[in-house]
Amino acid sequence: xxxxxxxxxxxxxxxxxxxxxxxxxxxxxxxxxxxxxxxxxxxxxxxxxxxxxxxxxxxxxxxxxxxxxxxxxxxxxxxxxxxxxxxxxxxxxxxxxxxxxxxxxxxxxxxxxxxxxxxxxxxxxxxxxxxxxxxxxxxxxxxxxxxxx
Amino acid sequence: xxxxxxxxxxxxxxxxxxxxxxxxxxxxxxxxxxxxxxxxxxxxxxxxxxxxxxxxxxxxxxxxxxxxxxxxxxxxxxxxx
Numbered sequence: 001x002x003x004x005x006x007x008x009x010x011x012x013x014x015x016x017x018x019x020x021x022x023x024x025x026x027x028x029x030x031x032x033x034x035x036x037x038x039x040x041x042x043x044x045x046x047x048x049x050x051x052x053x054x055x056x057x058x059x060x061x062x063x064x065x066x067x068x069x070x071x072x073x074x075x076x077x078x079x080x081x082x083x084x085x086x087x088x089x090x091x092x093x094x095x096x097x098x099x100x101x102x103x104x105x106x107x108x109x110x111x112x113x114x115x116x117x118x119x120x121x122x123x124x125x126x127x128x129x130x131x132x133x134x135x136x137x138x139x140x141x142x143x144x145x146x147x148x149x
Numbered sequence: 150x151x152x153x154x155x156x157x158x159x160x161x162x163x164x165x166x167x168x169x170x171x172x173x174x175x176x177x178x179x180x181x182x183x184x185x186x187x188x189x190x191x192x193x194x195x196x197x198x199x200x201x202x203x204x205x206x207x208x209x210x211x212x213x214x215x216x217x218x219x220x221x222x223x224x225x226x227x228x229x230x
Contacts, residue, residue: 015152024153027167033223047197054202
């Protein structure tokens with residue numbers, strides 16, 4: 001019973017927070033994601049504010065021997081990057097959003113040990129920030145010697 | 150939803166909500182969100198708030214990827230003004 005009440009309270013508080021921050025309005029969320037257009041960065045403060053709470057709170061809570069209302073913490077067990085990043089990279093490759101190029105055989109430093117990533121569509125060369133995010137995200141799993149796409 | 154509902158009631162519907170997408174698009178987008186959440190083993194809040202708070206590398210990678218892809222999607226789908 002108390003578990004249900006706490007869950008109800010937490011959910012309602014979360015929903016209230018989303019509503020107050022304006023995230024019920026799709027246009028607001030699109031404005032945050034529209035980095036190339038009229039970017040509205042205010043939602044970053046919502047995320048930042050939430051992390052200001054969760055980062056210290058998780059430290060305190062996970063240092064306790066057990067939760068108050070349950071027998072144990074249910075935490076993800078995987079901690080390595082491989083499976084997740086490889087899979088999401090494969091999906092993005094299939095969608096044609098990014099393409100992991102095979103490692104070139106030439107010895108020039110620019111085409112060195114790392115698999116290169118090219119944004120196929122929508123890359124006008126002027127959107128360095130977005131390109132970097134994608135490049136960082138997609139270059140995590142090395143496509144070593146498998147021939148990439 | 151209760152919290153958001155209460156907020157809408159309390160503010161007497163003063164919140165601006167601009168919806169451009171049509172119903173089929175919304176359904177398709179919802180299915181993609183569900184599929185991606187399963188595939189990535191977590192949603193925006195799960196990875197972005199809980200995972201980052203645990204300093205999980207997988208969550209930080211997932212958050213970068215889904216924000217990056219979301220920004221790219223907006224970039225590709227929004228009409229250039």
